[in-house]
Amino acid sequence: MGHSRTDVVAAALRVLDEQGLEFCSMRRVAAALDVQPSALYHHVPDKQTLLALMADEMVSSVRGSGPAELCRDLRRAMLAVRDGADVVATASAYRLGASAVEARLAELLRERFDDMTPWEAVESARTLLHFVFGHTQSTQMLLQAQEFAALAAGRPADAAADPPGASRADLEASFDRGVAVILAGLAARLEVVSASG
Amino acid sequence: MGHSRTDVVAAALRVLDEQGLEFCSMRRVAAALDVQPSALYHHVPDKQTLLALMADEMVSSVRGSGPAELCRDLRRAMLAVRDGADVVATASAYRLGASAVEARLAELLRERFDDMTPWEAVESARTLLHFVFGHTQSTQMLLQAQEFAALAAGRPADAAADPPGASRADLEASFDRGVAVILAGLAARLEVVSASG
DNA sequence: ACCTGAACACCGTTCAAGT
DNA sequence: ACCTGAACACCGTTCAAGT
Secondary structure, eight states: OOOOHHHHHHHHHHHHHHHOOOGGGGGHEEEEESOOOOGGGGOOOEEEEEEHHHHHHHHHHOOSSHHHHHHHHHHHHHHTTTTTHHHHHHHHHHSSSSOOHHHHHHHHHHSSSOOOEEEEEHHHHHHHHHHHHHHHHHHHHHHHHHHHHHHHTTOOOOOOOSSSTOOHHHHHHHHHHHHHHHHHHHHHHHHHHHHOO | OOOOOHHHHHHHHHHHHHGGGGOOOOOHHHHTTTOGGGGGTTTSOHHHHHHHHHHHHHHTTOSSSSSHHHHHHHHHHHHHHHHHHHHHHHHHHHSTOOOOHHHHHHHHHHSSSSOOOHHHHHHHHHHHHHHHHHHHHHHHHHHHHHHHHHTTOOOTOSSSOOOTTTTTHHHHHHHHHHHHHHHHHHHHHHHHHHHOO
């Protein structure tokens, strides 16, 4: 009875997680569905759109009760899939503002800083997201490099004692500090604005 | 007498600026030098390395007397070449820490915040750079979309009256605010640390 | 040292044709 | 509606061979 768009996105995410972005080609996604490459174009107009749908799927579970929680949740969702941070960051850059996560984050920022204008909240959300994407891409690349090195050295993939300051826990702490710095900066700036206004 | 590595990088930057990253293939760079594609591999081991060399060349002029000035200067350098922000951001993500700009920014941050440890300075530099790359990529993509729309509408490419809040000046002001927020956050956090320590 | 020519193993996308 | 088969116009990279 044939496949649906949902099947295509799911298969693409499987290929991405198993083989990485470099090898996540239309042809391999088609092969994963036991279908000719051209069949994909019945469900999706082009590869860029497929990648955007994959990004939406990856972040669909991201909620968050506050700005910092949402950032952590987004990070977790991206790290859950191989090269997920690259896919989400790129897709997010392409449709500036059309993102549900950005809107949700802006909303949470207005709850936290109740004198923020809607536009200030959106701009602040984007500032936070630039950091979240950048830091998470770095994290993911570093973790993959460590896995690769561990495998090449014949060690089990989860062996400890990697470069100092680059353990999973260190990277998470660094991420949290970055988010805290930006939130502190937003708080400080709003005080300046309201003091001088 | 043949070409040098410098020639290859220069030709690649010309192709990038004229045709965009999508069309900046090894084959087109070779054509720009009137040479077979395989000849490039005498000067450069692979495309990834060539892109990194192009990124280095683009940011080679970036100095800056303070953190904010360096960020603006880096932004300017990336915007000067078509898709420059993508190339520099990607190359920079690949060699975490091996960047001269990152080291210079960390140095400037230690001058500004003289109680920062070297590692805090590096981490703070990276936080700033995540924002600088992300915001500049967004800016460049938006400006290119505007140029495209203007061309498609038959208007001269520099016509005014584009979407509100997205003029060159608005984007620059937004960028400066983001940098200021992060610097304010760093200042605020350091106060907390020294007050509690 | 620097380059050519030819090949290899891929890409994304289109499109007529089938069921 | 969903898919096949075949093609088109590309990729990055390797390698023997030339000068």
